[in-house]
Amino acid sequence: MDITTALFYIFSAILLGASFRVITARSTVHSALFLILAFFTASCIWMLLKAEFLAITLVLVYIGAVMVLFLFVVMMLDINSDNVREGFWKHLPLGALVGTLIALEMAAVLMGGFRLSEAPQTTEAALKLGNTKMLGISIYTQYLYPLQIAAVLLLVAIIAAIALTLRKRKDSRSQDPSEQVKVQKADRLRIIKVAPTVEAAPAAESAPETGAKA
Known part of the structure; x- marks a missing residue:
């Protein structure tokens, strides 16, 4: 060994x-x-x-x-x-039986892969390219369609998860971009003239007083 x-x-x-x-x-x-x-x-x-x-x-x-x-x-x-x-120990025998059956099925299918002495020899081209590059070439050439199908399935799963968890709250505040674009300048700012509540002193009377104090 x-x-x-x-x-x-x-x-x-x-x-x-x-x-x-x-x-x-x-x-x-x-x-x-x-x-x-x-x-x-x-x-x-x-x-x-x-x-x-x-x-x-x-x-x-x-x-x-x-x-x-x-x-x-x-x-x-x-x-x-x-x-x-x-109830874990109650269902343990059934779970162990199912797990053993799954392990035996996987061993029967992959028995050839468990023999380390019979592993395929790596070619010189694979050694030059490297493991990662060979994996990328295999995925995007030989397994391109399964990769696309898996990507579509993952996209559908993401959309389904978002749809299931989407909830509208009453206290949430949101803005509508279409309504914001329709707003005019006059709707955003309005100038209003307000009459003064206190009358200002005349400028002619305040000038001599300031000169005398100086």
Whole structure:
């Protein structure tokens, strides 16, 4: 067994343990921290499989952005998870059975990928271009239509989320640009002449008095 295979099994064991602790930890903050550990070990496994771009993306996007948001929301709301976790051990056997079936199905489909000794050899052209550039070429040439379909689905999901959460409040104030454009100068400013309430002293009488005081 070489060092790569040993590291693969070590990171896989840590990943499985962290994933199990995500659903069994009593504190939601601890669950989020174990999820960060699971993401980090998954990125390490991708680094062993020479998928550097996916590993860096997982660290930057999920650990650096998504999990920070999760921790912020969990610590701000301070959710009491005791009521949510009631009946966990009651449904554990059924959940373990479903999880085992899913794992066996994935192993049956991806069994060829689990054999590290039979990994395909990298060509010289791929080594010169690099992993990230080869991934970009594959996505935008061979998988262009699936990429566009996925982009449209994500756009529809974003629009649906905005439509579901959009609520009109009675106390909200908004401006109509079309009404603002129609406004004339006379509608914005109006000059009104107001008669003075106190009469000013005549200028001729005030001049001698100021000269005498001087």
